[in-house]
Amino acid sequence: MVKISIIEDNVFARTAWATALSSEEDFVVLESFGSCEEAIESEVIKKSDVILLDIGLPGISGIKGAEILSSINNNALIIMITIQDDDKSIFGSLQAGAIGYLHKSVSPEELIGAIRLALKGGSPMTPQIARKVLKSFHKFKPKYTEDKLTDKETTILNLLSEGKSYKKISEEIFLSVDGVKYHIRSIYEKLHVHSRAEAVNKGQKLRILTKW
Amino acid sequence: MVKISIIEDNVFARTAWATALSSEEDFVVLESFGSCEEAIESEVIKKSDVILLDIGLPGISGIKGAEILSSINNNALIIMITIQDDDKSIFGSLQAGAIGYLHKSVSPEELIGAIRLALKGGSPMTPQIARKVLKSFHKFKPKYTEDKLTDKETTILNLLSEGKSYKKISEEIFLSVDGVKYHIRSIYEKLHVHSRAEAVNKGQKLRILTKW
DNA sequence: AGTTAAACTACACACAAAGGTAGAAATCAA
DNA sequence: TTGATTTCTACCTTTGTGTGTAGTTTAACT
Numbered sequence: 001m002v003k004i005s006i007i008e009d010n011v012f013a014r015t016a017w018a019t020a021l022s023s024e025e026d027f028v029v030l031e032s033f034g035s036c037e038e039a040i041e042s043e044v045i046k047k048s049d050v051i052l053l054d055i056g057l058p059g060i061s062g063i064k065g066a067e068i069l070s071s072i073n074n075n076a077l078i079i080m081i082t083i084q085d086d087d088k089s090i091f092g093s094l095q096a097g098a099i100g101y102l103h104k105s106v107s108p109e110e111l112i113g114a115i116r117l118a119l120k121g122g123s124p125m126t127p128q129i130a131r132k133v134l135k136s137f138h139k140f141k142p143k144y145t146e147d148k149l150t151d152k153e154t155t156i157l158n159l160l161s162e163g164k165s166y167k168k169i170s171e172e173i174f175l176s177v178d179g180v181k182y183h184i185r186s187i188y189e190k191l192h193v194h195s196r197a198e199a200v201n202k203g204q205k206l207r208i209l210t211k212w
Numbered sequence: 213m214v215k216i217s218i219i220e221d222n223v224f225a226r227t228a229w230a231t232a233l234s235s236e237e238d239f240v241v242l243e244s245f246g247s248c249e250e251a252i253e254s255e256v257i258k259k260s261d262v263i264l265l266d267i268g269l270p271g272i273s274g275i276k277g278a279e280i281l282s283s284i285n286n287n288a289l290i291i292m293i294t295i296q297d298d299d300k301s302i303f304g305s306l307q308a309g310a311i312g313y314l315h316k317s318v319s320p321e322e323l324i325g326a327i328r329l330a331l332k333g334g335s336p337m338t339p340q341i342a343r344k345v346l347k348s349f350h351k352f353k354p355k356y357t358e359d360k361l362t363d364k365e366t367t368i369l370n371l372l373s374e375g376k377s378y379k380k381i382s383e384e385i386f387l388s389v390d391g392v393k394y395h396i397r398s399i400y401e402k403l404h405v406h407s408r409a410e411a412v413n414k415g416q417k418l419r420i421l422t423k424w
Numbered sequence: 425a426g427t428t429a430a431a432c433t434a435c436a437c438a439c440a441a442a443g444g445t446a447g448a449a450a451t452c453a454a
Numbered sequence: 455t456t457g458a459t460t461t462c463t464a465c466c467t468t469t470g471t472g473t474g475t476a477g478t479t480t481a482a483c484t
Contacts, residue, residue, distance in 0.1 A: 128334070130334055163406060176432070176434085195440095196407070197408035197412045198374060199409075390462070407441080
């Protein structure tokens with residue numbers, strides 16, 4: 001028996017899903033909650049195999065909720081079912097531990113199919129979400145070669161990410177302190193930043209920085 | 213007409229795919245290549261809508277190939293079709309610009325379906341790959357609660373990664389400059405670092421920082 | 425040999441950061 | 455209510471950072 005919990009503040013959607021899922025022989029809806037708070041309190045979560053979760057909830061948001069729920073029951077498959085399709089909602093949910101992300105307009109059959117897919121080790125997503133997720137992996141390609149860091153600059157950027165000071169870096173790469181400054185200036189220029197923290201951040205995003 | 217190119221060193225697989233795809237009214241296989249080198253040289257790549265790409269190729273690997281091909285034609289939809297399912301192959305391909313990742317055992321119908329899905333803005337993947345990809349987003353859960361950043365600390369860490377100063381941050385989150393300092397101190401303590409750059413670096417590694 | 429661009433050194437300065445210390449204010453539990 | 459804890463404010467000092475400006479060396483190309 002696949003044990004399912006639903007968290008969704010709209011009563012109509014909640015009962016609609018519950019009845020749809022109950023029509024399956026091997027599915028059982030343990031309980032439907034109107035908010036994350038209620039669900040977190042309940043022992044039912046610990047017994048759930050699948051949790052259907054909305055994002056736009058009153059009180060604790062679905063994203064935060066997903067994080068808490070997955071810490072309570074790490075084995076539960078959390079599937080977001082929501083109308084939000086902005087980056088923050090999508091990636092926030094996934095980071096929080098969701099393994100699927102569906103739009104609220106799913107038909108009962110699709111929902112059942114999605115749950116079965118999740119149980120089989122897959123990750124139900126709409127095609128658009130899937131594309132967004134994959135695109136988020138793509139390397140950023142600098143348009144102009146001028147924006148590409150030299151080897152020395154890359155080395156220094158790595159040292160910056162370790163929190164090294166001008167002096168420490170100059171000692172490590174056998175250069176004057178001002179020599180180090182010279183290179184850091186061009187790193188900043190190429191990455192369009194004005195501080196070490198920002199440079200490290202951008203370096204990670206552009207996958208210039210190694211070893212992580 | 214959907215213009216397709218195939219890069220695959222196995223002649224049998226190559227022709228099998230080509231004939232399968234040609235059976236579709238609106239598909240046309242422009243050319244089949246035995247290696248990335250050949251494909252890169254060819255003008256055909258620039259005209260392709262879809263590129264099917266193997267990873268285990270002689271010479272330039274499919275991963276490196278995907279990177280080069282997508283730099284030649286950024287609009288082409290690159291779909292990997294391969295037997296490799298290790299992290300390096302999967303994530304390397306996606307980083308290189310692929311928007312789909314299928315196993316070589318796909319049936320002709322599935323392959324056609326995958327291409328149509330890609331054309332519709334989706335990202336064809338096997339369920340297992342999809343799960344892997346989504347899981348890669350999941351936050352690391354620190355073992356000890358003492359090391360977990362609070363919401364406010366996380367917010368501030370994100371602002372640090374944008375290169376904001378104490379003053380800027382204090383204005384943004386309505387706190388005194390020293391209030392901000394107070395939180396940054398505990399961020400440093402929890403992450404065991406002593407500077408913004410290092411904190412940002414560690415934040416990325418621990419996936420505390422939003423990475424999109 | 426002369427020109428040029430990149431790499432490096434040097435100096436100066438306003439400002440920001442890191443960390444020490446100390447004491448309100450708010451929150452929570454007994 | 456009291457004490458304990460957390461959060462926040464305040465002040466201070468040393469050190470580091472970001473940037474402007476300027477001069478020198480080095481290597482490459484004509």
